[in-house]
Amino acid sequence: MKAFEYVGATSVDQAVKALTPGSSAMAGGTDLMNRMKDYVTSPDRVVYLNDVKELAGISGDPTSGVTILAGTRLADILASESIKKSYSALWQTTSDVGTPQIRNMASVGGNLMQHPRCWYYRSGFGLLPKSADGKHMLREGDNRYASIFMTDGDALYAHPSSLAIPLIALGAKATLIGPEGERTIDVADLYKIPVSNTDTLFTAKPGEILKSISLPASTGKNGSFEARHKQAHDWPLVMASASLTFTGDTVSDARVAVYGVAPLPWRSKAAEEAIKGKPVTVETARAAAAAAAEGAKPLTMNAYKVAMLKTVITRTLCVTVGNRYWEA
Ligand SMILES: Cc1cc2nc3c(=O)[nH]c(=O)nc-3n(C[C@H](O)[C@H](O)[C@H](O)COP(=O)(O)OP(=O)(O)OC[C@H]3O[C@@H](n4cnc5c(N)ncnc54)[C@H](O)[C@@H]3O)c2cc1C
Structure with a gap:
């Protein structure tokens, strides 16, 4: 990797001051170090956050x-225990991330700010990879893990953070801190679509770091509920989280977020509208899942994700009310 200056920060103030242009924050390093070793990200300075109590x-x-x-x-x-009991969408998703070793090192901030796993990006061709003749490498090439929504644009990779999905479904807020002080935004608003290969994926301003998440x-x-290749350490193919409030047995409000289908965490307003005013049964969940899939425009190799999206949303809604019907 490229040689870099190392700053071991012991306070937020020190970290923010050290994050000058060309610097990267590092928490567990499980994403950043890989990108540095592959010359995908080559900061002049790394500001280590793990000693900031x-x-x-x-x-x-x-x-x-x-x-x-x-x-x-x-x-x-x-x-x-309180997250396991009251925010089980977040607990379940976290338990499925990587391996015990990764979960012991990886931080919440690093998870939310990790970069996409797109192999064209990780091979140095950028987030919007184009070949010399102007063809989009992901659109024309191997796009089996790419998005099925927002595919008219050039950002075809799938958003990578598992934790963003339950946090958005739960309505969590993110507090950023930087040279101009603190500000709090919806977790969904941490992200944006880059307009070029040198643009950022995040709305954080220069020098800002993520300070906290409020549920x-x-x-x-x-x-x-998530679907993956196999029961091993890998990112989900498609995953969803739901947060439902009820009047009696009827859903009075719903928030549904989906992983693996768009370059941003995908909030399925269609699924939310379809399940509102109904009890959650396998039938109503299937109808909401069918609504969620409308408008999907898969690429050449990932139409399977449309079917997977329907199954995952059906099961997510049912899991939320304690119905694991597929295990019966
Ligand atoms: C085999 C394997 C399987 C995995 N499976 C999954 C999975 O299923 N789901 C999933 O979501 N992830 C998965 N991951 C990714 C893993 O969860 C992330 O690498 C990890 O969460 C990143 O956290 P970190 O603290 O190590 O981040 P780092 O590598 O230290 O940082 C990652 C990025 O976040 C930035 N950053 C870190 N902290 C802050 C902060 N406080 N404010 C602003 N920016 C910050 C860094 O600058 C960097 O760009 C997997 C990884 C591996 C290797």
């Missing part, structure tokens, strides 16, 4: 809301 920990209570600091390891989310008070029920 004020960036790690989980506080609060599900009755009023829980704050997870950005440096908190994924393993610490799994050790939290609102837990009301209703939530759950996640």
Whole structure:
């Protein structure tokens, strides 16, 4: 990898001051180091965040809301009984990320700010990879893991962060801190589509880091379900999270987010509208899943994701109400 200057920050203030242009923050390093070794990302300076004590920990209570600091390891989310009980969509998703070794190193902030796994990007061709004759490499090439929504544009990779999906379904907020102070936005608003290969994937301003994630008070029920190649350490192919509130047995409000189908975490308003006003049964969940798939425009090799999306949303809605019908 390219030689770089190393700064071991011990406070947020020190980290923010050290993050001058050309620098990268590093938490667990499980994504950044790989990109550095492959010359995909070559910072002049790496600012190490893992020794910043004020960036790690989980506080609060599900009755009023829980704050997870950005440096908190994924393993610490799994050790939290209140997250397991009240935010099971997040707990379940976290338990499926990588391996125990990765979950012991990986931070919440690093997970949310990881870069796409697209192999053209990881091979140095950029997020919007074009060949010399102007052809889009992913559109014309091997796009089996790419998006099925937003495919009219040039960003065809699939968004990589598993944790973003339950956090968006749960309505979580992200607090960023930088040279101009703190600001809080919806987790979904952390992301944007890059307009060129040198543009960023994130809305964070120069020098800003993610400080914390705030989960609102837990009301209703939530759950996640993912489909992957095999039961081993890999990213999901398609995954979804739902957060539902009820009046009696009827869904009064719904938030559904989906992984693996778009270059941004995909909020399925269609599924949300379709399940509202109904009890969650296999039939109503299937109808919501069918609505979610409308408008999908798969590429040449990933039409399977449309069928997978329907199954995953059906199962996510059913899991949320404790119905694992496919295991019966
Ligand atoms: C085999 C394998 C399987 C995996 N499976 C999954 C999976 O199923 N789902 C999934 O989501 N991920 C998966 N991952 C990816 C893994 O979860 C991420 O690499 C990890 O979460 C990144 O966290 P980190 O702390 O190591 O980040 P780092 O590598 O340290 O950083 C990643 C990026 O985030 C930035 N960053 C870090 N902290 C902050 C902060 N506080 N503020 C702003 N920017 C910050 C860094 O600058 C960098 O660009 C897998 C990885 C491997 C190797």
